[in-house]
Amino acid sequence: MGKKIIITGATGLIGKYITQVLSSRGDEVTVFTRSPNTAKNELPGAKEFVKWDSYDKTGEWQRHIEGKDAILHLAGEPLLGALWSNDYKEKILKSRELGTRTLVYAISRTDNKPKAFISASAIGYYGSSENNVTYTEESLPGDGFLAEVCKRWETEAAEAESLGLRRASIRVGIVLDTREGALEKLLTPFKYFMGGTVGEGNQWISWIHLIDVANIFIFALDNDFVDGALNAVAPNPVRMKDFMEILGGVMNRPSWLKIPEFPIKAAIGEASVPVTEGIKVLPERTQELGYRFQFSRFEDALNDLLKSS
DSSP states (O other), rough: OOEEEESTTTSHHHHHHHHHHHTTTEEEEEEEEHHHHHHHHHHOOSSEOOOOHHTTOGGGGGGGGGTOOEEEOOOOOOOSOOOHHHHHHHHHHHHHHHHHHHHHHHHHSSSHHHHHHHEEEEGGGOOOOOTEEEEEEEOOOOSSHHHHHHHHHHHHHGGGGGGEEEEEEEEEEEOOOOOOOOHHHHHHHHHTTTTETTTOOOOOOEEEEEEHHHHHHHHHHOOOOOOEEEESSOOOOOOOHHHHHHHHHHHHHEEEEEOOOOHHHHHHHGHHHHHHHEEEOOOOHHHTTTTOOOOSSSSHHHHHHHHHH
16 A cells, blocks of 8 residues: 655655656655645646645644655755845745744644655755865765755754654755756757866766655655665766766767856856855765665766656
8 A cells, every 4th residue: 555645845856756756656645835736737646736835834734744654845945046145045044944844843733643754955064075075974064055054954854853753854966857957957058069167177066866866765755764864966976077078978069168167156146156166975874774876877877868858
């Protein structure tokens, strides 16, 4: 018999894929969303669509938590695609910190609580790797806006443990997919022979194939021994110059431009940190717990994605 699972953020890149996988294997997926009608069109496999206000502690949505087996919490304002003004940074933080707090509060009010709370986080937790440090799940949090967001996000998620739930926080890296995200934005310049690196290209890119990041969430969902932090990054990060050269090779295009960091930093501010500074993260604990990656090598991931695009 399938599990009864709530997913927030199900209309995002990762959420869509997870919903598809869980529905196809027979789980009953309830989607908590701000726009149920839109979600119905995008997620035909889900069983139920509930209007969810992540800041409303008295909403009718809370009764739908009763009797569910687990919650996958992916919701939050997108990190890419907008200038990080002070107002937008506040939205990024509140959507994660207060949204998670409201969800955990709602769980506390149920009689038949879920058994597991699997929450997204991000490798921004560690700061950046300009000093060439390698981070694992045991590393301390770093500095900067994203690190602060992730620390607060995980602190709120950890409150689910006091309610008797198993809690895992999945620290997601740069997700590769040809339809959305960083890779999708790079394809057009390369198609027109305008590919290249940002700066010197020595910054680390801790990437992961969409299939693997979704499967890590599902691995955490399915296995009772999985809790705490897991890094959702492939075991072989690459430097940006290698990332671009391999991408160009797979697409049969040159990687020859050198794009200065300054205009990118000027255009999108702190949102440029993952691109201009980078971070080297390894999935040490994720692998120790038994997760096996489908795509460990960057070139294999690209070949798979571009073959199916």
